[in-house]
Amino acid sequence: MSEVARIMEEWSCIYELRWLERRRLRSPSALESRNPIRELLESLNVPPSHGKEKISLAQGDPTVFGHLRAPQAAVDAMVAATESCMFNGYTHSAGSQECRMAVADYHSPSLPFKLSANDICITVGCSQAIQLCIAALATPGANMLLPRPGFPIYETFCKYYGVQCRYYDLIPDKDWEIDLDEVTILMDANTVAWIVCNPSNPCGSVYKYQHLAKIAAVAEKQRVPIISDEIYAEMVFGGNDFIPLASFSPKVPVLTVGGVSKRWLVPGWRLGWIIVADPKGILAKARVMEALMRLVQMTIGTSTLSQAAISGLLLHTPSEFYDDTLKSLKAGAELCYRRVQCITGLDCPTFPQGAMYIMVKINPGAFEGLSSDVEFASLLAEEESVLVLPGAAFGIANWIRVVFATPQNLLEEAWDRIELFCLRHSLQH
Template sequence: MVSCANPDSMVEETHNPLLDNGPMNGNSRHGEAKDEWNGVAEWKIRANPAAVNSKNPIRDVMESLPPVVARNGKLEISLAQGDPCAFGHLLPPDGAIEALLNTAESSMFNGYAHSAGLLESRRLVIAKYHSINSKLAADDVYITVGCSQAIQLCIEALACPGSNILLPRPGFPIYETFSSYYGLQCRHYDLLPDHDWEIDLEQLESLVDCNTVAMIICNPGNPCGAVYSHEHLSQIAGLAERLTVPIIADEIYAHMVFGTRKFVPMATFSWKVPILVAGGISKRWLVPGWRLGWIILHDPRGILKRGRVVEALTRLVQMTIGTCTLVQAVVPDLLLHTSSDFHQKTLLTLKLGAELCFERVKRIRGLSCPSAPEGAMYMMVKIDFLDFVELKNDLEFAAVLRCEELVTVLPGTAFGLKNWIRIVFVAPLSHLKEAWDRIEIFCQRHVRRKP
C-alpha cells in the first residue's frame, strides 16, 4: 500500500516505464508541466466547478454534525431530518414488503424498463393518484428516482442559458441546489408567516421578466407545514397564466393533510397554466429509501409540447435509464391495495405531533409559531433574540441546543429564513415530549433575565 505521507514512495510504486523513453530525467514525454515529485508530469485533472460549488444545506448540516455522546441518561433526539421511518414507529403498508419480495422472486423485473418507467406503473399513477385530468395518458408520466430527481429533471428541462427561476423563501433548499447547478439565476419570493405562509403574490409578480422559465410551488409545504386553499392556488394559477410562467408543483406531501383544509392539486388549474407535478411514494407510503417518484405533465393546451419541454424530459430520462424496476413493479400494489386505515393512522400520528409541538412552543418564552401546521411533517419556529442575548443567531441556537441538550433541529438559514428553526414532528409522542422538555430547559437557561 502506498502511503500518502511519503510522495517519493508513491512515485516509485506508480511509475510506468511505458510512459517515457528511458529513465526519469525531468523531461515530459508529452511536454506537460512538472510537479515537485522528481519531474513526473502533473495530472491535468480539474473538478467541475458547478459540482464543487453545489450545496445541499440539509445534507451539509446533517452529515457534518459531530457525534454526540449520551450523558446523564440522555440520548440524542433528532427533530431535523424529514424521514418518517427514522424512529421505527411508522411502517410501510401491510403487504408492501411481501409484494417487493414476491416481485424479486418472480425474476420478471431484473432487466431494464422503458426509460419513462413501467407502463402499468405509469397507468396506475394516473388512474389512482392524479386523476384530476381525465385526458391524461401514460405518456404524460415519467417514473423517477424519488421526488428529488423529478424536481431535478423538471428544472433541467427548462434551464435555458441566461434564465431565472422563482423559488419560495423559506423553501426546500434542493430547489436552489439544482437551479444553481444548471446555471439558473434564483429569485426568491416570500411566504408570509402571518398569513398562513401564503405566497406574497405582489412580490412574486415583481420578480418575473422575459427570462423567467418557471416558478416552484410546494404544497403541502416544506418547511412550514402550510396547506394552500383553493382560492389561493387559483390566484397563483391566474398570475402564472397572465405572466406566461409554467409551474413546477412539488406535491410529495399530497393528501398528507390533517387540519381544516383539504389538499387541492395544483393540476386543478392546468387549463390556465401548464403544470409539471413532482410526486412519489416516499412520504405518504413511508418508504423514502425505495427512491421512486414521478413527473406528471398537465398540459391540455400543448404549451410544454410546443416548447419542446416534453421532448427534453424524454431525452433526459433516456440518459438516466430509470429507477429500480423491482420498486416500479410494486407501485400498482401500493396504489391499489393500501387501505384507508393505513393512511389515517399516519395522519393521526402527524396531527398529534403537530398539536403537541404547537402547544409546547406557546409555553416557551422567546419562541413562537405564527400558525399551526396543517400538513406535511414540519413547522417553523421563530426565535426572538431579544430574549436570548447570549445566542447570536439560529445557527448558534441549534448548535448549542444540540451540545447541551442533545436535541437536533435545523436552523432556518438552511431554508432561507434566518433566526427560525425547523421542527420535524413525525417522531413518536414520547420522543417529542422529551425533546420539548429539553428545549424548554435550554431556553430557560439562556433566556435574558427580566430586570
C-alpha cells in the same frame, strides 16, 4: 533519505502538479453545488450530552423511529415482485408502462382530464424529479422563482444548471401564503418556471383553493409554467383540503413532482414521478416532454422492483393506513404547537396543516449568547443532544424547523430539553 530518493520524490510532486494543472481534474459546478440539509445532517456527530441520547427532529424521514411503517400492501407487492424474478432487468427509461399507468390512474380522479402513461416520467425519488424539471426548462439567461423559506435543493439544482434564482416570500402570519404581488414584480421575459411547494416543506402549510386559483391566474397572465412540488400530497390534517395545482392546468401548464417516500413511508424505495399536466400542449410544443425523455435516458431509470410494486402500493393501500398516519402526525403537530406557546423567546404564528414540519420563530433578544438560529441549533445539539435545522438552511433567519414525525414520548422529551435549554439561556433567568 538518499539524495536520489529525494530527487525522485521532488520530481514526482512536480509531475502530479503539472498533471492537475493541465487536466484540471475537477468540476467547478459540482464543487460549488450544495445541499444544505444533507450537508448539515451528514456533518453532525453529536455525542450524548450529560448522558442524554440524541433525538433528531431534523431529518424529514418518517421511518427513522420505526413507529410509522409502510402499508402491508406495499410490503406484499415488493415481496411478490422480488420472488417472481421478473423484474431484475432494465425497463423503459421513463418507467415501465405498468408503473406509469398506475401513477396516471391514481392521480386522474382529482384532475379535470384523464392522464395517460405518456404524461408520466418515473424518477429516482422526488429529488430527481425536481432536478429533471429544472434541467428541462433551463435556458441561457433563464431565471426561476423559488419560495423563501423553501426546500434548498431547488436552489442547488438551479445554480448547477446556470439558472438565476429569484426568491419570493411566504407570509408567516397568513398561513405562509405566497406574496403574489412580489411574485408579479419578480417575473420577467426570462422567467421559465415558478416553483410552488404545497403542502409545504418547511412550513407545514396547505393552501386553500382560493389561494391556488390566484397562483394559477398570475401564472396564466404572465405565461409562466409551474413546477408543483407535491411530495406531501394528501398528507393533511388541518382544516384545508389538498388540491393539486394540476387542477388548474387548463389555464397554465403544470409539472407536478411527487413520489412514494412520504405518504407511503418508503423513502428508501427511491421512486418518484413527474406528471406533465399540459392539456393545451404548450409544453409539448416547446419540446419540454422531449427534453425530459432525453434526460431520463441518461440515467436508465429507477429500481424495477420498486416500479413493479407501485400498482399494489397506490391502488391497494387501505384508507385505515392513511388515517392512522395522519392521526400520528396531527398529534405531533399539536404537541409541538402547544409546547412552543409555553416557552419564552419562541413563537409559532401558524398551526401546521400538513406535511411533518413546524416552523418555530426565535427571538434572539430573549436569549443570552444566542444571536442567530444557527447558534441556537448548534448549542442546542451540543448541550441537549436535540437536533433541529436552522432557518438559514431554508433561506430565512431566526427560525428553526422541527420534524414532528416522532413518537410522542420522544417528542415530549425533546421539548422538555428545548424548554430547559431556553430557560438556561434566557435573559430573564
